[in-house]
Amino acid sequence: SINLDGKIAIITGAANGIGAEMARDFERRGARVFLTDVAAEAGEATAAEIGANAAFMRHDVSDEAGWPAVFDQCEATFGKADILINNAGIEVTSFITECELDDFRKLMDVNVAGVFLGIKHGLKWMSVANGGKGGAILNLSSMSHVISSPGFGPYGATKSAVDKLTKVAAVEAGALGAEVRVNCLYPGIIATGMQDKLGQDLLEMGVFPDAQALQEYVIGRTPLKRTGTPADVAKAAAYLCSDEAAFITGVGLSVDGGMALG
Numbered sequence: 001s002i003n004l005d006g007k008i009a010i011i012t013g014a015a016n017g018i019g020a021e022m023a024r025d026f027e028r029r030g031a032r033v034f035l036t037d038v039a040a041e042a043g044e045a046t047a048a049e050i051g052a053n054a055a056f057m058r059h060d061v062s063d064e065a066g067w068p069a070v071f072d073q074c075e076a077t078f079g080k081a082d083i084l085i086n087n088a089g090i091e092v093t094s095f096i097t098e099c100e101l102d103d104f105r106k107l108m109d110v111n112v113a114g115v116f117l118g119i120k121h122g123l124k125w126m127s128v129a130n131g132g133k134g135g136a137i138l139n140l141s142s143m144s145h146v147i148s149s150p151g152f153g154p155y156g157a158t159k160s161a162v163d164k165l166t167k168v169a170a171v172e173a174g175a176l177g178a179e180v181r182v183n184c185l186y187p188g189i190i191a192t193g194m195q196d197k198l199g200q201d202l203l204e205m206g207v208f209p210d211a212q213a214l215q216e217y218v219i220g221r222t223p224l225k226r227t228g229t230p231a232d233v234a235k236a237a238a239y240l241c242s243d244e245a246a247f248i249t250g251v252g253l254s255v256d257g258g259m260a261l262g
């Protein structure tokens with residue numbers, strides 16, 4: 001199995017869901033994990049559950065002034081980070097005609113500006129010019145970048161932006177003098193609190209008549225005939241952040257059971 005021995009990973013939005021599972025998974029593979037989130041109580045609890053190889057710091061990814069402190073604090077605790085996962089994100093499912101501008105701006109702030117800032121500071125931090133040692137940055141895009149379903153205009157737009165930031169960052173990293181790989185994931189339907197809310201929103205919007213119809217639609221469209229788990233995403237993340245993927249940069253990897261194919 002994939003080995004992350006000796007790696008130090010910063011994971012944003014790691015209090016819950018996919019981020020928390022990536023933190024647990026990476027620690028089991030030998031990494032030390034530095035968790036950040038706006039949800040301080042849950043973040044502290046997740047780090048405590050993982051144990052001595054985990055630490056938590058409260059940080060809002062859309063707050064630029066706080067980013068240098070994330071790297072400083074990680075270095076003081078575990079040493080220089082060689083993995084950054086820009087995982088924090090929020091979800092608003094809404095028809096474009098119904099979406100309030102404030103909600104759209106909030107999505108852009110967390111999902112796009114948050115990832116932009118992580119890449120901006122992560123690339124500088126990991127590049128030789130700034131005393132870094134190179135590394136891997138992984139961003140959470142989404143299947144909603146790949147497909148265009150009703151209700152996913154605003155959210156999907158943020159995830160398409162994450163895809164573009166990933167690819168341009170992978171190219172620009174080449175000029176920074178250190179080997180920094182930048183990739184992203186396109187998760188499909190993954191069982192988390194965010195997914196529960198999204199399902200509820202689709203029912204309220206009338207896209208599906210009831211929860212059973214939604215479930216049948218998802219399973220019917222998914223070649224692997226099930227929804228995903230945070231552990232499915234964590235395994236793909238571990239691969240892309242490991243030395244096994246040493247020559248892979250600028251890619252987006254679907255983790256969706258094949259749902260986006262048909």
Ligand code: NAD
Nearest residue numbers: 013016017018037038060061088089140142187190192194
């Ligand atoms: P989640 O809601 O379970 O967890 C997201 C975490 O991010 C929470 O702990 C939350 O407190 C934190 N967060 C929110 N705003 C933040 C901010 N401004 N700064 C720091 N932390 C913040 O969601 P999840 O399902 O685990 O999603 C994780 C990532 O994966 C997101 O980027 C999401 O868009 C993406 N994704 C999820 C799915 C899915 O089906 N669950 C599918 C595709 C992509």
